[in-house]
Amino acid sequence: MFAYYPIYKGYFRTALMVQFQYRIAMLIWLLGGIIEPLMYLVVWRTVSEQQGGSVGGYETNDFVVYFIAMMMVSHATFTWIMWEYVYRIRMGLFSVMLLKPIHPIHSDIADNIGYKFLTLTVMGPLTLLLAWFFEATWQPLPWTLAAFVPVLILAFLMRFYWEWSLAMVAFWTTRIDAMNQAYIVVGLFFSGKLAPLSLFPEIVQRAADILPFRWMLAFPVELLLGRITPRELLIGIGAQLFWLFAGYLFMQFIYRAGIKRYAAFGA
Amino acid sequence: MEQDSVIHIDQLSKIYTVNEREAGLVAAMRSLVKRKTRAVQAVDSISFSVNEGEIVGFLGPNGAGKTTTLKMLSGLLHPTGGSATVLGFRPWERNRDYLRRMTLVMGQRNQLLWDIPVIDTFELNRAVYRIPEPQFRLAVDELTDLLDLEPLLQKPTRNLSLGERMKCEIAAALLHRPSVLFLDEPTIGLDVTMQRRIRQFITDYNMRTGATVLLTSHYMADVEALCKRVIVIHHGKLLYDGELRGLADRFAxxxxxxxxxxxxxxxxxxxxxxxxxxxxxxxxxxxxxxxxxxxxxxxxxxxxxxxxxxxxDPPIEDVIEHVFNQSPDPLDHPDRQRPPSE
Incomplete structure (x- = not known):
């Protein structure tokens, strides 16, 4: 692991330099990531106010904090790799990556973290601004704050491995937009992005427990809100580790199969 | 001299399966149910060896199988049959030690990052190939000197001309001092002066490092200046393997x-x-x-x-043209030279 340090340092440096070249594009991307949770925030806040200040155990302030936290967690864990791979394969850029003596996932991880690091300078103040504007009050518990860091890292890694693996479908067909869209729609319901999962019917909640999406987004958010018991925290971390390991195995399998296909059909 | 051979290929073959579809809406709908495929033999049982330090020209018309062979040797493609070793490695296993010792330069592909100065791509390669700092500095200085890169290093790739970019591409591909170079049309699209410069550089690099070079080029000037030995393939089959000057004797x-x-x-x-x-x-x-x-x-x-x-003897360009025009199927060619048996 230590051997990768200089390589990651090199990748970070490059990723930051490239991002600096695209400041406007970066801001537009950010705007896209902010508008969606902001929209849900406004809708649920209004619904809550009209329902007398509470819906399904969430008070108006809870909705505000939930969606601001969701915006942060979603930003910290999102990837764009599923859209990028098709372009890479079509343009022959993947061949260049294959000739390097390192697995291509490393440059993608570094690229992603580099972008997040840079955008934190906008996301941080924006979060405070939104909290002030919507008069959010939040009293975090020290242990949830401490647990949040590893939970967020696990959420990022599991999301990264799964989405990187799904991007590999581009080896079989370069028309994967429909698949990407399906993944996003399913994720919207089961990740808690659209609404806190406890507001959904029981069957959706049970499905969310089984699927990986909840552990990528809703779980870290609920932890921040103090809505997770220590026992649920351990179960959640167990689920994250399971999905991370499964994602890793899936990635290894699909990457090997994908490379074989790529190498058979013409790189 | 089997023991000296750095590249050794034995009966190497590659068959692509390509989808086929007739024009029109009906054909498009039919292809949804039943997809027609066709097998294309890109490389057909070729065998040859290249010794350490040799510069070998790999010639053939478009679609002859040159690039497919180079891609197999650099590990980008799995062969359909036969075997190959380069520096003792099976290329398509893409062993990291192998990737650190070889390079593939393709005329139209680029590894330079578009938006950042050339020197920063070099720095990234230093990290990825784990090149020690003193060796990296030495390599950059040497390549800057040989290819006259000084005015280009601080410029973003997108601001370079084609020729300048190609020089930087070559430099980026050689920072780790590979001992095997696969060069696919390294001078394509360059003006005559730049072509001459790149040729001189390849000679110098070969002399300084003793690297083995397998190079394809449509410019016979490249081949005449660099290669004593040429390998000619056509329709995926090996047509000739021998000295460049022997090509005229054999075919013209x-x-x-x-x-x-x-x-x-x-x-x-x-x-x-x-x-x-x-x-x-x-x-x-x-x-x-x-x-x-x-x-x-x-x-x-x-x-x-x-x-x-x-x-x-007629100019080598005429000979090559004659070979390709006269021999639609090399098996039928009376003068076809068999690969040398080791």
Missing amino acids: PFKTVEVELRNGVRGLPLAQYGELMAHSEGRVTLRIPKAETASVTGRLLAELDVSDLTVQ
Whole structure:
């Protein structure tokens, strides 16, 4: 692991330099990531106010904090790799990556973290601004704050491995937009992005427990809100580790199969 | 000399399966249910070895299988059959130690990052290839010197001309000092001066490092300047493996005879001696079947007032063109040379 340090340092440096070249594009991307949770925030806040200040155990302030936290967690864990791979394969850029003596996932991880690091300078103040504007009050518990860091890292890694693996479908067909869209729609319901999962019917909640999406987004958010018991925290971390390991195995399998296909059909 | 061979290929083959579809809406709908495929033999059982330090020209017309072979040797493609080792590695296993010791430069592919200065891509390669700092500095200085990169290093790739970019691409591909170079059309699209510069650089690099080079090029000037030995493939099959100058002996069924006449050429029945290629005041160039060279030159000397006469092999470009035009299927070619048996 230590051997990768200089390589990651090199990748970070490059990723930051490239991002600096695209400041406007970066801001537009950010705007896209902010508008969606902001929209849900406004809708649920209004619904809550009209329902007398509470819906399904969430008070108006809870909705505000939930969606601001969701915006942060979603930003910290999102990837764009599923859209990028098709372009890479079509343009022959993947061949260049294959000739390097390192697995291509490393440059993608570094690229992603580099972008997040840079955008934190906008996301941080924006979060405070939104909290002030919507008069959010939040009293975090020290242990949830401490647990949040590893939970967020696990959420990022599991999301990264799964989405990187799904991007590999581009080896079989370069028309994967429909698949990407399906993944996003399913994720919207089961990740808690659209609404806190406890507001959904029981069957959706049970499905969310089984699927990986909840552990990528809703779980870290609920932890921040103090809505997770220590026992649920351990179960959640167990689920994250399971999905991370499964994602890793899936990635290894699909990457090997994908490379074989790529190498058979013409790189 | 099997023990010295850095690249060794034995009966290497590659068959692509390509989808086929006729034009039109009906055909498009039919292809949804039943997809038609066709097998294309890109490389057909070729065998050869390249020794350490050799620069070998890998020639063939478009679609001959050159790039497919280079991709197999650099680990980008799995072969359908046969075997190959480079530096003792099976390339398609893409062992990291192998990838650190070879490079593939393709004329139209780029590893330079578009938006950042060239030197920063070099720095990234230093990290990825784990090149120690002093060795990296030395390599950059050397490549800057050989390729005249000084004014380019601080410029973003997008601001470079094609020739400048190609020089930087080559430099980026050589920072880790690979001992095997696969160069696919390294001078494509470059002007004559830049081509000459790149050729000189390849020679220098080969001399300095003893690297083994396998190079494809459509420019015969590249091949003539760099390669004593050439391997010719056509329709995926090996057609010739030997010295460049032997190519004419093997394949060109004619010689070029240049004659200088004291009393000019007007009125002389020159066509009876051979195919008239060019003529000017007092000088004529004839193409003569190889077998008739001795008798025709004898007649020329005896029957005309000749002040000078030279017999030459035709230009290598003509020979190559002749080979590709005359031999749609190399198996049918009477002069086909079998790969050398090791």
